[in-house]
Amino acid sequence: MLYRLRNDFHLSVITLMNACAIVGITPFAVWRFLRGEYWIGLIDLGILGAIVGATLYAWRTHKTACTGLFLALVPCTGGAIAISLTAGEVGLFWLYPALICSFMLTRPLIAALLPLGALALLILEGSAFSSSQQIWSFSVTLLVVCACTYVFARRSEHQRNRLKHLALLDPLTGVSNRRALDEALARAVSEHERLGTEYGLVLADLDHFKRVNDTHGHHTGDRILVDFVGVLAFNTRRSDQLFRFGGEEFVILMSGTTPNGLQAAVEHVQSVLRKTLTSPSGPVTASFGTAILQRGESVDHWFERADEALYRAKSLGRDRIVSGDRSTSEALS
Ligand SMILES: Nc1nc2c(ncn2[C@@H]2O[C@H](COP(=O)(O)OP(=O)(O)OP(=O)(O)O)[C@@H](O)[C@H]2O)c(=O)[nH]1
Numbered sequence: 555m556l557y558r559l560r561n562d563f564h565l566s567v568i569t570l571m572n573a574c575a576i577v578g579i580t581p582f583a584v585w586r587f588l589r590g591e592y593w594i595g596l597i598d599l600g601i602l603g604a605i606v607g608a609t610l611y612a613w614r615t616h617k618t619a620c621t622g623l624f625l626a627l628v629p630c631t632g633g634a635i636a637i638s639l640t641a642g643e644v645g646l647f648w649l650y651p652a653l654i655c656s657f658m659l660t661r662p663l664i665a666a667l668l669p670l671g672a673l674a675l676l677i678l679e680g681s682a683f684s685s686s687q688q689i690w691s692f693s694v695t696l697l698v699v700c701a702c703t704y705v706f707a708r709r710s711e712h713q714r715n716r717l718k719h720l721a722l723l724d725p726l727t728g729v730s731n732r733r734a735l736d737e738a739l740a741r742a743v744s745e746h747e748r749l750g751t752e753y754g755l756v757l758a759d760l761d762h763f764k765r766v767n768d769t770h771g772h773h774t775g776d777r778i779l780v781d782f783v784g785v786l787a788f789n790t791r792r793s794d795q796l797f798r799f800g801g802e803e804f805v806i807l808m809s810g811t812t813p814n815g816l817q818a819a820v821e822h823v824q825s826v827l828r829k830t831l832t833s834p835s836g837p838v839t840a841s842f843g844t845a846i847l848q849r850g851e852s853v854d855h856w857f858e859r860a861d862e863a864l865y866r867a868k869s870l871g872r873d874r875i876v877s878g879d880r881s882t883s884e885a886l887s
Contacts, residue, residue, distance in 0.1 A: 562616075562618065567622070567658045568609050569613075571605065572609040576602065586598060593640055623659070623660045626660045630652040630668070631668040631671070635676065638682040639679065639682060645682065646676070646683075650696070650699060652668075662708050669696060669700055670700065673692075673693060728783070730796065732799055735807075738797070751810060752810055754811040755806075755856060757843040758805070758823075758842050759803045759841050761839045761872040779802060793808075812846075816844055824875060827840055842874070842876070843877075845860035845878035863876040
C-alpha cells in the first residue's frame with residue numbers, strides 16, 4: 555500500500571483528497587443537518603460518497619486518470635456548483651478549493667476549463683450572486699487564481715514528465731535502463747498470458763570490453779558503447795525495445811517473433827557488428843544469449859535462460875549466438 559502511494563502520483567493525490575474530504579466535509583454535513591438545512595447536508599454527503607467511492611475504485615482498478623477526471627468534474631466542480639446554487643453567495647467560495655483540487659486531479663487544460671465553465675453557468679443562472687459588482691469581483695479573482703494555478707500546474711506537469719523520462723533512461727547511450735526493462739518484461743509476460751503474443755529476449759554483451767577500456771581509456775570505451783547501441787537500434791525492428799542492463803550488457807525485447815525469426819534477427823545484428831564495430835586496436839565483437847518466452851514462464855526464469863545462454867556463448871569462445879530454448883547447448887559461430 556505504501557509502495558503504491560509512493561510510486562503513483564495520481565493515486566496519492568486521490569487518496570489525499572479523500573482524506574481531506576472526510577475531515578473537511580463531514581463536519582459541514584453534520585452542521586447542515588443540525589441546522590435543518592437538509593438539502594445542503596445531502597449534497598455534502600453526496601460529494602463525500604462520490605469521493606470515497608471513486609478513491610476505492612482507483613485503488614482497485616489502477617485507473618487513476620479517469621478517476622481523477624471524474625473527481626474533478628463531479629464532486630469538485632459539480633459539488634461546488636450545487637452548493638453555490640443552494641446556499642447562495644457563501645457557497646461560491648467552494649469554487650476555489652474545487653479549482654485547486656481539479657488541477658491536482660486532471661490535465662491542466664481540462665482543470666482550467668472546469669471552473670470557468672462553472673462560473674459561466676452560475677452567472678447565467680444568476681441566483682448565486684447578490685449584485686453585478688459581486689459577479690465582477692468574483693469572476694476576476696477566480697480568473698486570476700485559475701491563470702496562476704494553470705501556469706504552475708503546466709510547469710510541474712512538465713517537470714514530472716521529465717523526471718519520469720530521466721528515471722527510465724540510461725544517460726550515456728540514451729536507451730531505456732534496467733528499471734524500464736523490469737516493467738517491460740513484466741508487461742510482456744502478462745501480454746503473453748492474456749493475448750498469446752510471442753516474445754523473444756536477447757542479451758547482448760561486448761567481448762573483452764575491459765581490455766578496450768584498459769588499453770584505450772574510458773572515453774574510447776564510452777564511444778564504443780554508444781556505437782554498439784546504434785548498431786543494435788538501427789538493425790532491429792521499430793517495435794523491438796532496447797535496454798541497457800548494466801555495464802556493457804544490453805537487452806533487446808522482441809515481440810511477435812518465432813525461434814527462427816529471433817535467430818535470424820540476432821544473426822543480422824551480429825553480422826553488422828562484425829563489419830562496423832571497432833576500437834583503435836581492431837574489431838570489437840559481442841556475444842548473445844537468446845530465449846523465447848514459454849507459456850506459464852516467470853520473468854525471472856525467462857531471463858535466467860537467456861543469461862545462461864549468454865554465459866555459454868562466452869565460455870564457448872565469444873562472438874557467437876547461443877539459444878536458451880534448446881535442451882542441448884547449440885552454439886552458432
Ligand atoms: N567505458 C565504459 N566502461 C564501462 C561502463 N560500464 C562498465 N564498463 C566496463 O566494462 C568492463 C566489463 O568488464 P568485464 O565484466 O570483465 O567483461 P569483459 O571484459 O567484456 O569480458 P567478457 O564479457 O567476459 O568478454 C569493465 O571494465 C567496466 O569498467 C561504461 O559506462 N563506460
